[in-house]
Amino acid sequence: MQIRLIVKISETGSFTKAGEELHMTQPAVSRIVASVESELGTKLIKRNRKNGLVFTEVGEQILILFRNVLSELKKVDELIAAERGLEIGKVHVGAYPTACTRFIPKIIRLIEQKHPGLEVQLSEGSVDQVKDWLQTRVIDVGITIPPDHDFDIIPLIKDQLIVVMSLKHPLYQQESITIPDLQKEQIILGRGGYEAQVDALFKEYNIKPNIRFVVDHLDTALSMIQEELGITITTKGAISSLPEHIAIRDLEPYMFRNINIAVPDIKDISRATNVFIETACTLFADQHEDAAADKSHS
Template sequence: MKEIPKLIWNENQIRLLVKISETGSFTKAGEALHMTQPAVSRIVAAVEDELGTKLIQRNRKNGLVFTEVGERILILFRNILSDFHKVEELVAAEKGLEIGRVHIGAYPTACTRFIPKIIRQMEEKHPGLEIKLSEGSVTQIKEWLRTRTVDVGIIIPPDDDFDIIPLVKDRLVIALHVDHPLAKKDSIEISDLQDEPLIIGRGGYEVQVYAIFKACNMKPCVRFVLEQIETGISMVQEGLGSVITTLGALPALPEYVVSRPIQPAIFRDIHIAVPDREDVSRATEVFIQTTCSLFSDRFISN
């Protein structure tokens, strides 16, 4: 029977592997931790040799890629680093100091609408906290939360995998070309959109659109599914379809594009999400409280 190796990890090894996953590079990870690239390679090789399995593979298309077992180990390592940070926070608090770090994940519209005000207030009231921001699609943020890559995210449902804190309800609207027949109406009903070429957002937004149409025994005629709302608005300007989005996400409208509310009023929920509400760091809790104090329970409807 093959003997199972007894593993002894040190903090430097854990930090290095997590940093490699963040940077996608041995060289960049080494620079961040003040190590040479050969030293990084030796440490990774030694760890893999001790484990008897590969954690990182080189891929021509994607560069450095963690194996399946490597990804699972990374989740554990991120949890360990999070616990290290909590210890540092507790010790600092005992000395009357406030330190800590929070890694936020937010989709582009949330970054524009929420994050600048949140960061400004956190820096004014909690200058000892370190704030890191990663911008991605809603789908990416949910994956970052699952893998503990970020501490907290701003997402939209479905969000059954996480502990959530309701933030904002944002009313759905439709952006139309000014010459579209529906633009003459003060508001638009879902039944008005039968066979209408639609442009919708990716990463969870499309789920709600399909559900709304299904409730009306209709199927949406979706022409494009996009990451960026600005691209959709440009398509509306060229007469390529109409965009279903939310009032809060709607950018300044260019010439020949108008928006109309959807009736009856339909709202999209925006939530703060964490992997485990009972196990967040002090810095993450500050982010949650700051965000809720600025935006919580708001209805964006006019």
């Protein structure tokens, strides 16, 4: 209970909220935290006027160990349930907004159909947040994009890069676009992993991209494109429907963005995490294979 409480405080950022979720009073939570800190001989949590409750540097390191302990206990519960012929488990997934919209609902629906005893917990954040959560073991599995060499990776899909522009833009007359075509264009750059890839694409041609705006959401970029404020580079899969007066063109030669499933250690995942990975790979296997075939033919 002590370990679970410390981890719950980190998740909720509050003694009171952590106590409510674990059915404990606030004074009881404070006593347990003080007892744990006394036993360990170090301060784990401190109050900050600006940020509220924050974990100390050593507290953050201990949190990772505590999360690993809870992960191992989760595996024990799964083993016992399997012995009894039951199927229970919980997998905590982290994903960036586009992945949450595009992949997660389909994966959860299929898991609920085939594995009704498995629970999926979802945390939505930026690409960098998802990677931080993986590093600190806040989540069991994440949807990521390169660079993600710090983790064990399972390829999910290869998503083709495209250029999005107004119908009034001169490049609309071309069937496809090359990076040199974009040399003088005003680019609306999307955060969430596009920054590094766009920069790398232009560096291949010794061109510096003309970044006019940097936005967090694709919808913002599309609205700006409708007002003829620039063009953007994104992926085909990111656009569920094309707004009026906007067109897309392929980048030539075909270029792709890898979208991966990532775990801290593939040799140390729970059964629930493995079910999530297998379900996701089964659902989107055709998209990965189609992209690979397109690339081989380009």
